[in-house]
Amino acid sequence: MDLAEAPARAPRTAAAYKSSYKPIWCPGCGDFSVLSAITKALAKLDLTPENVAVVSGIGCSSRIPAYTSCYGFHGVHGRALAAATGLKVARPDLTVLVTGGDGDGYSIGGNHFLHACRRNVDLTYVVMDNHVYGMTKGQPSPTTEPDWDSKLSPGGTGVRAFHPLVIALASGANFVARAFSGDPNGTAEVIAQAIVHPGFSFVEVLSPCVTFRPEQRDWKDAVHPAPVEATDDPARAARRIMTDDGFNLGVLYKGNRAPYKGYPAPARAGVADLEKEFEL
Amino acid sequence: MTADAASSLDAFFAAAIAMEEEAAQRYEEFADAMDTHNNAEVASMFRRLAAVEARHADELMAQRGWTALPLMPRIEFEGCEGPETTPADAVHYLMTPWHALSLALANEERAVRFFEQLARSTTDETVRRAALEFKAEEEEHVVLVREWMGRVEKPPVDWAVDPDPPRYTD
Ligand SMILES: Cc1ncc(C[n+]2csc(CCOP(=O)(O)OP(=O)(O)O)c2C)c(N)n1
Ligand code: SF4
Numbered sequence: 001m002d003l004a005e006a007p008a009r010a011p012r013t014a015a016a017y018k019s020s021y022k023p024i025w026c027p028g029c030g031d032f033s034v035l036s037a038i039t040k041a042l043a044k045l046d047l048t049p050e051n052v053a054v055v056s057g058i059g060c061s062s063r064i065p066a067y068t069s070c071y072g073f074h075g076v077h078g079r080a081l082a083a084a085t086g087l088k089v090a091r092p093d094l095t096v097l098v099t100g101g102d103g104d105g106y107s108i109g110g111n112h113f114l115h116a117c118r119r120n121v122d123l124t125y126v127v128m129d130n131h132v133y134g135m136t137k138g139q140p141s142p143t144t145e146p147d148w149d150s151k152l153s154p155g156g157t158g159v160r161a162f163h164p165l166v167i168a169l170a171s172g173a174n175f176v177a178r179a180f181s182g183d184p185n186g187t188a189e190v191i192a193q194a195i196v197h198p199g200f201s202f203v204e205v206l207s208p209c210v211t212f213r214p215e216q217r218d219w220k221d222a223v224h225p226a227p228v229e230a231t232d233d234p235a236r237a238a239r240r241i242m243t244d245d246g247f248n249l250g251v252l253y254k255g256n257r258a259p260y261k262g263y264p265a266p267a268r269a270g271v272a273d274l275e276k277e278f279e280l
Numbered sequence: 281m282t283a284d285a286a287s288s289l290d291a292f293f294a295a296a297i298a299m300e301e302e303a304a305q306r307y308e309e310f311a312d313a314m315d316t317h318n319n320a321e322v323a324s325m326f327r328r329l330a331a332v333e334a335r336h337a338d339e340l341m342a343q344r345g346w347t348a349l350p351l352m353p354r355i356e357f358e359g360c361e362g363p364e365t366t367p368a369d370a371v372h373y374l375m376t377p378w379h380a381l382s383l384a385l386a387n388e389e390r391a392v393r394f395f396e397q398l399a400r401s402t403t404d405e406t407v408r409r410a411a412l413e414f415k416a417e418e419e420e421h422v423v424l425v426r427e428w429m430g431r432v433e434k435p436p437v438d439w440a441v442d443p444d445p446p447r448y449t450d
Binding site for chain 2: 023025026032181182183210217220
């Protein structure tokens with residue numbers, strides 16, 4: 001057949017980005033809708049699945065790569081951003097998404113979070129924040145409220161909660177947004193914008209853990225769209241984010257810092273060259 | 281909802297089909313989750329509900345003579361998702377078929393209100409007539425789901441009690 005006559009390919013649907021593995025999350029978990037939002041965002045941008053890599057650490061939320069049809073790397077707890085940074089610098093042609101939870105990203109991976117923001121490599125980091133370690137059965141995380149009383153933290157930790165959006169902004173993230181899993185279409189829109197925006201894009205998704213934090217079902221009544229457009233002024237964005245109620249949804253900051261691309265790519269080394277490098 | 285769906289008959293159908301498809305996908309997602317959690321009875325109930333919604337979407341496509349949805353601006357529903365879509369957090373791994381049907385009932389009732397409001401707000405006479413037709417159809421679904429609920433067992437009061445719960449933090 002003459003290729004010129006071949007019919008144009010129909011745009012991909014969200015289903016094209018889902019794998020045949022069925023999520024094992026608890027029914028009702030917010031992460032289902034984040035998966036749906038990610039696949040909708042990829043469909044909206046009509047990206048080729050094999051040109052997208054989804055990198056994660058460990059946690060319920062970190063299971064996402066297996067549920068997509070993209071390349072995936074389900075890595076080490078807290079190290080998703082390090083792996084993704086290496087991947088993006090080595091393969092700048094790929095769209096690299098990083099996914100995980102508040103425990104993975106802000107506790108054990110907290111240091112990587114700061115430096116990923118600072119480095120500003122062109123990644124999109126989607127954190128499913130449920131203010132708890134879901135996978136390990138309900139320990140408090142850095143975003144847990146200090147007075148959250150549970151058997152594992154009687155009377156609450158008494159420790160001030162971490163503010164990921166302010167920290168991302170102060171550390172140099174080039175795009176900062178908050179979304180809510182109960183609005184998968186709105187979340188898809190934000191993630192699509194985050195992917196398109198150059199540099200390090202941080203999307204914090206409030207994603208209820210219905211098993212260990214069932215009260216988070218009430219988040220759907222608390223969230224509301226941000227009343228103002230995104231700003232490119234970090235000082236203004238910081239003031240807004242620090243003073244909002246934590247349920248303001250939308251793109252809050254869009255900067256224009258040039259992404260870090262790593263060193264210029266060396267000429268492609270062959271296997272023999274690599275072997276030589278490791279010669280004793 | 282949406283000024284868009286009320287603006288022309290094509291936009292109205294596109295919105296109605298998108299609604300049915302979204303509802304079907306959510307039921308499918310629930311069915312998979314219930315299968316994973318060994319709740320086969322509810323899984324098959326959600327699967328049936330998904331099939332019903334998917335069939336409605338196909339029928340509407342055929343009625344319009346479409347093979348693919350026309351490109352339309354994003355449809356804004358009141359609330360986050362379409363009126364027939366069950367909220368993602370409304371399920372529980374120990375739920376019963378009766379619970380699944382009560383979610384379906386709430387969805388159908390929301391759909392009735394949605395088309396009613398659309399019929400009231402549109403200035404396009406063809407859209408108004410179609411919206412009233414769809415409203416009447418959704419009312420029939422409400423009756424059907426109510427009847428269906430009458431045929432399944434009501435859950436015991438302790439349906440959510442798990443002798444070996446995943447949760448031990450309270
Ligand atoms: C090095 C290491 N330390 C600790 C753990 C145990 N661990 C697994 S997941 C997890 C926390 C997960 O919480 P979060 O990232 O918030 O994800 P969620 O399960 O809530 O989605 C911990 C501490 C581990 N797997 N590896
Ligand atoms: S434990 Fe919480 S975070 Fe993990 S799958 Fe269940 S609801 Fe989701």
